[in-house]
Amino acid sequence: MGRPVAIIGVGQTKHGRRMDVSYPDLVREAVLRVFEDTGLTPDDIDGVVSGTMPSMMEGVALTHFYFADAMQAVGKPILKTETCGSTGVSIAHTAFYWVASGMADIVLAVGHEKMNEGDSQATMTTVCEPFYQRHFVAGAPGAFSMQSRVWMDNFGIPEDKVRDAAAYISKTHHDSAFDNPYAHVKLRVTIDDVKNSKIITYPIRLLDVCPNSDGACAVIFASEEAVRKLGRKKVAWVKGIGFRGEEYYFGDSDKAVWQSAIQAAKEAYDQAGINDPRKDLDVAEVYNPFTFQEMMFYECFGFCGFGEAPDLVLKGIFARDGQLPCDPSGGTLCSNPIGATGLIRVAEAALQVMDKAGDHQIPGARTALGHAMGGADQFNGIMIVGSEM
Amino acid sequence: MANRVAIVAVSQNAGAESKDNFYDQAYRVVKDALDKAGMSREEIHTVVSASSDIFHGGISCANAYYWESSAAFLKPGSRQDGESLFALAYAAMRIMTGKHDTALVVGLCKGSENPENDTCTHMFTDPFYQREVGLNETVAAALQMRLYMERFGVTHEQCARVAVKNLGNALRNPYAHKKGIYTIEEVLDSKRVIDPLTAMQIAPKSEGIIALVLASENKAKKLTDKPVWLKGYSSSLDTFNFGDRDLLNGQLKNAASRAYKMAGITNPRKEVDLAEITEPYAFQELLWCEDLGFCERGDGGKFIDSGATQREGALPVNASGGVLANNPYVSRGLQRAVEAFLQIRGEAGEHQVGKKVRTALAHGTHGFAGQCHAVAILGI
Known part of the structure; x- marks a missing residue:
């Protein structure tokens, strides 16, 4: 496990349609905020981890070049981590390993995306190879709608119940976004609004789907020694990490009993000493670009049994005042600058255990999970943070 | 380094265009590396x-x-x-x-399925200013070369000598893509691509699947009698806007000095026995040798003239033929580490250098005129 590592500060942009800033300035906004938050300067940074989505979405390849100055990374050692949608959590993992290995004391992790200047769904389609899969995959919603059907069929969950639970998730997350100053979509919706919104790919409707956001996130990781030297009290210790990738061909794997999600969670739980995640975790920031998929993650992460998630959602178990609040920030459903999104999940988890989440703080949160998913439903990454070392 | 890490086995494919599909190439190289390490896929942790x-x-x-x-199926991994x-x-x-305990490192770039390298490197530019003027890696290198020659009096012939040396060395490397015995005149008379660069001073577009098996100290000693240790490493990133950079005073010195410090090297000229340097443009080998401290600033031309960097010289550079002979853009840095490993183990075959190699340097760079550099020091 190496040396203990903590998150000592986070910086986020106001996510949304940010036509007021250039892409480098968007990155700079998040980076300056994390320096402001921690009181550190670029001179304190031993290394920088950067990452985002594929070059087709960026319009620029190897973006660490373009953002070298915005990330205050000139003259610094650099790593460039990209694993598709799970990039944000993979960036956090890289920063963790860099510090835990003893190769650096303080590392800056930066994730970013300016989706309104690109074509995210066209790019997503090119994740699939050009001969077989590309013709079938209608961007991300195509894959996720198929997955949600498999899940319902597999466990015999009535479609009406799933529809109600998904609408509940959409409504409550949209409400939560009002308490998060950085969230993109701020919209009051009712259960009926969700159920009657436009169909994207059946059974997924517009209000089940995340937006295209511009946004960036910067997080600073530090060694125990650095935390002590800096005299920091409120930090988020990294307790466990997990990552798994599975079959490239979408049809080759079981996407209901979803091994990459199950095993990534298990790896992180084993390391963090978590036996009963619903009890042991106080908050989870689950990557939820689609309401249906959020419920599948609850099951794969062991928050409940397979096929049980819709019932528990409707009972409020995962609501802000429930047993295990999920996505009190509004989650990916309300802000999704993809290359930053996974890192935002980790940052939000860290804010919760540092008691710095403001209006969407879960009182007394001590252990929190951040998660991201990527590829054509292929990769899952997790980071668990806690208030105690 | 607190917990030492060793490379215990390596594999690579040939650089010339292959009819094999990507999956087959990747599978074969990875399997070969695991076989050489005497390991199954299950024994690889990450x-x-x-x-x-x-x-x-x-x-x-x-x-x-x-x-x-x-080999990453349902394993913890990253990219x-x-x-x-x-x-x-x-x-x-x-x-x-x-x-x-163990890790597999894989570099993958199948050049034959990509457009020309510079069609890709052009996309490193920002879309507003630099892309419009047609900047790409070769244009940037040509500007850097002109500046280098003017400031230090390095000659066309000295730059061309790098290509003569490396393409000659490549004759002994079965994996090399481009190879041959050429004269300085032939290099200088090859097609002028972007002045002052001629075609033979520019690296090709190659295939490169590279695999290395890494292990912790305890595990490495069980796996091999000849572990090669990662002694030092660092990287450094330069500013973005091309016109803002001093092209002859880049970030390689920074990366190298940090890597040397970690490896406990104070006099690289004496303590580094062999170097594998990423020189997509011939003159860059001379400039990078200066930045790595192998010779004084501006002396890169004299350094190659002295014969020191020849295969039988005091500090052989690119005995494999380097990147001028084999250029799988993304995996070329890792290929340098593979070659350094082989030389240290005495397993480089016909291009094994005559002297005993105890410490070797592997260098990677990407971006315009070396916007980013990485340096790894390997040794016994």
């Missing part, structure tokens, strides 16, 4: 690969495509973009934490 979407045959999220064929030596460093970090 996989870190290196690839770039812009150099990946029109498929985005490159890591998604080759995840299974590079580095741009510079493959990043993946070596990251995999080593994973082992240094004690969380993993």
